[in-house]
């Protein structure tokens with residue numbers, strides 16, 4: 001068993017020697033100055049100011065010294081640790097400022113750089129087409145009117161002079177909803193919007209009604225159980241066939257260009273009297289009935305089959321019975337109405353030959369035609 005170690009000279013404890021403390025301090029200061037990033041400085045802090053760093057170990061030794069020796073050793077180690085901590089804080093500040101400045105540069109977004117982002121697609125040509133048509137009429141002071149797709153039988157038929165026993169009622173193949181006694185249909189034309197307009201507004205009325213309609217048609221290149229119509233209705237004092245013709249000629253020219261006008265052929269519709277089929281100057285031969293085959297040879301125009309005209313829609317003077325059903329005084333007011341397929345009109349304008357192309361959701365169609373009609 002040994003007694004107290006009287007030979008032990010605490011001042012000579014290695015970590016507490018003046019030169020050892022200075023060496024530890026200098027090593028720390030050099031390492032701090034050399035730290036080039038916050039990450040490196042973090043490691044430097046652990047190595048030179050952490051719990052297991054030389055100066056921390058030296059600090060721990062002070063407690064083992066006799067009281068007389070503690071003061072001097074304590075001051076020496078404390079001063080060295082203070083210098084290291086001060087250097088660490090200063091370096092930290094410098095590195096943080098550099099880091100922030102670098103982030104500002106590195107994270108700058110150059111909004112002018114080209115990107116390979118997903119294409120935005122385009123609006124459907126039916127949407128832009130319906131808007132284009134509506135705009136032609138809005139420019140003449142007309143209003144756009146819309147109505148529900150699921151419609152009361154009375155508004156779809158009866159109000160338009162298509163009574164339950166009217167033979168023309170079977171001309172339109174109708175989707176009926178269940179139960180039948182509710183008398184609700186998928187609208188077969190946009191005409192109920194006209195009826196609704198007359199029932200809710202005072203004459204004079206100038207409205208254009210683009211919208212989706214439904215009939216139990218086959219689905220093929222020229223038919224679809226769902227298609228789009230645009231109808232127009234003008235109710236005012238002294239409205240005549242001349243106003244109708246002038247309006248449709250303007251519509252045709254705006255839609256297909258200078259020189260494209262309309263022709264009327266007598267027809268029958270229950271809601272107009274007199275009624276007419278509307279033909280359009282053939283937009284391919286422009287009424288010439290023949291086209292250049294490419295070698296100077298003139299051949300019959302295939303689009304209009306040599307007619308010079310193509311069918312576009314129907315029109316007429318509003319039947320007074322319709323005016324009465326919709327609360328308009330036929331003694332004071334008269335009106336005209338017309339309707340044509342938006343899909344068909346767009347096919348004319350774009351050269352599409354298959355109606356189904358418009359309904360099958362292929363983005364190549366919308367990107368090609370969607371941004372502009």
Ligand SMILES: [Zn+2]
Nearest residue numbers: 282285301304
């Ligand atoms: Zn033609």
